[in-house]
Amino acid sequence: MQNVDTLIVAAQVLPIEPEGVVLTDHAVAISGGKIVALAPAAQALATYSAKSVVRLDRHVLMPGLVNLHCHAAMTLMRGLADDLPLMAWLQDRVWPVEGKHVGDDFVHDGSLIAAAEMLRGGITCVNDMYFFPGATARAMLRAGMRATLGIIAIEFPSAYAADAAGYLAKGLATREAYLGESTLSFCLAPHAPYTVGDETLRKIATLAEELDVPIHMHVHETRDEIAQEVERHKVRPLWRLRGLGLVSPRLIAVHAVHLDDSELDLLAREGASVAHCPASNLKLASGIAPVAAMLARGINVGVGTDGAASNNRLDLFSEMRLASLLAKGASGEARVLDAHATLRMATLGGARALGLDNAIGSLLPGKWADLTAVELSSLETLPCFDAASHIAYVAGREHVSHVWVGGEARVTEGELIGIDVATLKEKALWWKQRIVQA
Numbered sequence: 001m002q003n004v005d006t007l008i009v010a011a012q013v014l015p016i017e018p019e020g021v022v023l024t025d026h027a028v029a030i031s032g033g034k035i036v037a038l039a040p041a042a043q044a045l046a047t048y049s050a051k052s053v054v055r056l057d058r059h060v061l062m063p064g065l066v067n068l069h070c071h072a073a074m075t076l077m078r079g080l081a082d083d084l085p086l087m088a089w090l091q092d093r094v095w096p097v098e099g100k101h102v103g104d105d106f107v108h109d110g111s112l113i114a115a116a117e118m119l120r121g122g123i124t125c126v127n128d129m130y131f132f133p134g135a136t137a138r139a140m141l142r143a144g145m146r147a148t149l150g151i152i153a154i155e156f157p158s159a160y161a162a163d164a165a166g167y168l169a170k171g172l173a174t175r176e177a178y179l180g181e182s183t184l185s186f187c188l189a190p191h192a193p194y195t196v197g198d199e200t201l202r203k204i205a206t207l208a209e210e211l212d213v214p215i216h217m218h219v220h221e222t223r224d225e226i227a228q229e230v231e232r233h234k235v236r237p238l239w240r241l242r243g244l245g246l247v248s249p250r251l252i253a254v255h256a257v258h259l260d261d262s263e264l265d266l267l268a269r270e271g272a273s274v275a276h277c278p279a280s281n282l283k284l285a286s287g288i289a290p291v292a293a294m295l296a297r298g299i300n301v302g303v304g305t306d307g308a309a310s311n312n313r314l315d316l317f318s319e320m321r322l323a324s325l326l327a328k329g330a331s332g333e334a335r336v337l338d339a340h341a342t343l344r345m346a347t348l349g350g351a352r353a354l355g356l357d358n359a360i361g362s363l364l365p366g367k368w369a370d371l372t373a374v375e376l377s378s379l380e381t382l383p384c385f386d387a388a389s390h391i392a393y394v395a396g397r398e399h400v401s402h403v404w405v406g407g408e409a410r411v412t413e414g415e416l417i418g419i420d421v422a423t424l425k426e427k428a429l430w431w432k433q434r435i436v437q438a
């Protein structure tokens with residue numbers, strides 16, 4: 001018998017790799033936080049002696065979901081700026097509140113609330129972009145959630161930094177401080193083409209190469225933003241980014257709602273990824289991203305929630321369902337983004353965009369044991385003919401029963417481990433008072 005830390009035996013397993021596979025009565029063996037083997041249950045029980053055996057007889061086990069675009073701290077602004085288009089949302093409501101309140105404590109508390117919501121909903125990894133990323137790092141470490149944190153850049157001053165050079169210097173110092181953490185990684189995160197100048201963007205392209213990290217940026221979110229940028233630069237934003245060296249396999253183009261054929265071809269040719277945020281795109285009336293056309297060209301697509309102030313949930317189950325239905329409805333092709341492809345997008349697609357596909361995103365041996373179990377024994381989830389179909393079209397985050405990050409249990413029987421929800425609720429109410437009194 002081979003000693004392992006944990007053996008998880010599940011009625012069904014969706015390993016994501018190989019593509020489209022559903023395994024019945026299989027077990028995942030975990031040691032040192034990593035997947036050692038995925039094998040038929042009887043064989044695994046005969047091979048491995050585990051300190052802990054978890055039996056999931058009514059469940060499907062799959063890789064943890066990857067939230068490819070978030071502003072975690074914005075949970076504290078949830079519902080504060082509804083029913084507005086992007087620029088009014090940002091300029092009239094969000095930036096003024098951020099200007100008054102955003103600081104280390106705000107970002108820490110808001111990010112911890114977000115981590116609790118995401119873990120409880122089966123999300124094990126988040127790609128975040130926000131002021132004070134060091135505070136987000138502390139919150140993510142405290143919650144035990146995997147995160148890629150943005151070294152942000154924006155050309156206006158905040159409580160965090162005075163100018164673009166200051167943002168980059170602070171972000172780089174934060175990265176240095178957390179280099180040894182296996183659950184944290186960093187990327188460069190220029191906010192958007194309309195808030196970051198050429199010189200800073202050139203510097204970011206060079207830094208991304210030097211540090212070997214992704215570039216996470218809002219791109220072509222609204223028609224208006226593109227029109228304004230064309231007036232200013234006489235070229236559409238994605239082509240400007242290309243001229244500055246930002247369109248490459250490192251680029252995670254967030255939203256990418258308004259792309260013409262030449263721009264879709266450009267993303268495909270350069271191997272860039274897209275973070276598809278269907279709910280945020282609808283709520284701000286930005287539009288519907290051409291996901292079917294992206295997939296037809298082989299563009300890697302992951303799924304993001306965006307922040308809680310524009311969604312207003314950090315829930316990848318509802319995003320998966322929406323992504324699949326929108327892709328079918330918008331393309332007029334029911335076969336587009338089937339259940340398996342949708343789940344792959346929300347796991348391996350996100351991991352690949354982050355350069356973490358050797359580490360997470362599927363259940364291959366050697367990857368971190370970032371896992372989500374979903375119970376499929378409720379009235380609304382029976383019978384189940386295809387577990388992937390139920391994940392994409394039926395189940396909600398309320399059906400998530402267990403979550404592990406790096407082999408550590410973060411949710412058991414639907415309850416968060418090591419996070420005091422009552423304290424987080426008090427913090428949320430305290431910040432609401434501060435915001436309404438200001």
Ligand SMILES: CSC[C@H]1O[C@@H](n2cnc3c(O)ncnc32)[C@H](O)[C@@H]1O
Pocket residue numbers: 071086090094095098129130131152153154191192218221280306307310
């Ligand atoms: C530089 S920190 C991130 C910055 O982005 C703002 N933000 C949140 N959601 C969006 C979005 O959909 N488009 C553009 N900007 C967004 C957030 O409020 C922060 O100011």
Ligand SMILES: [Zn+2]
Pocket residue numbers: 069070071218254306307
């Ligand atoms: Zn965003």
